[in-house]
Amino acid sequence: MTPAARIAAAIGLLDAWLAGAPVERLLTTWGRQNRYAGAKDRAAIRDLVFDALRCRRSFAALGGSATGRGLMLGLLRADGIAPGTIFTGEGHVPPPLTAAEQAVPPADLPEEIACDCPDALAAVLRDSLGADFLPVMQALRQRAPVFLRANLRRTTRDKAAAALASEGIETRPHPLSPTALEVTANARRVQQSRAWREGLVELQDAASQAVADLMPLPEGGRVLDFCAGGGGKTLALA
Known part of the structure; x- marks a missing residue:
């Protein structure tokens, strides 16, 4: 799939989500119904959809509407990509931009919109976080890092990292816990890796590991x- 075709797919999925359908079910169903899309295509479309969900307010403002199309327009503008190069209407790509969509959005968005903070939570979060408000809100706009717990009953953290590295999954030790590894490359391969299948590692946030420690x-x-919830800390304590 071309980048433009991926954008078109994301627009349809976002419109269905905005109509009330669960996003995970949408993505799974879309993948099953569109077998021509390879693993990289499905992963890229998934990223587009979740990027739009995390940055819904700012992307809608940049794109001119809180629709799937508007959110993808906003994503492109946020990434410095001219939407007209994607929205050409040629083949399996979104229709060309309307005159209204070609209008340049305001350069300076209100702070709550720019950092995707809900209005109902802005005052509470500002009071709670103080000077950390903007850094925290900006962090929440990004994809969360992936952390693994090394199963010390089966291996060591270093050996677990080496096993993952042998399959192209890069990690680094995290200072919060002696069992924590942060995945820095190819996180999507973890659950298909031999290290995962053999129980050398499991998914768990570094903070949760520190709590158990x-x-x-x-x-x-x-x-x-x-x-x-899933019982990760309970398992670690046991």
Whole structure:
């Protein structure tokens, strides 16, 4: 698929999401119904969709509307790409820009819109975060890093990193925990890797690993994980 065809696919998916369909189900169904799209195409389209969801307010402002088309226009402008080079209407690509869409958006967006902060949360977050408000909001606009926990019952962190590296998955130790590895390249390969299949590593945020490390566990005692979700910290404590 060409970059423009990927944009067209993302527009359709975003419009369906805006109409109320769950995004994960949309992406899965689209992949099954469009077998011509390779793994790289599906990954690229997924990235476009989730980039638009994280930056919905700013992309809508830059693109002129809170539609799938408007969000993709905003994404291109945010990335410094002229939308007219993508929206040509030739083949399987989005129709050409309208006169209204060709208008240059304002250079300076209001701060809450530029950092994609919901109006209802802006005052609370500013009060809570203080000087960290903008850095935190900007961080939330980016894809979250992928962290792994090395299973020390089966390996060491260094050996787990080496096993992943042998399959092209690059990692680096993270200072929050002696078991934490941050994936720096090819994160999508992790769950197909031999290291994953053999239980050398599992997905877990570095902060969650640090919480488990810092727990004062009594010998032979019982611990209640009152807010367990997937049970990652519970497993680490066990």
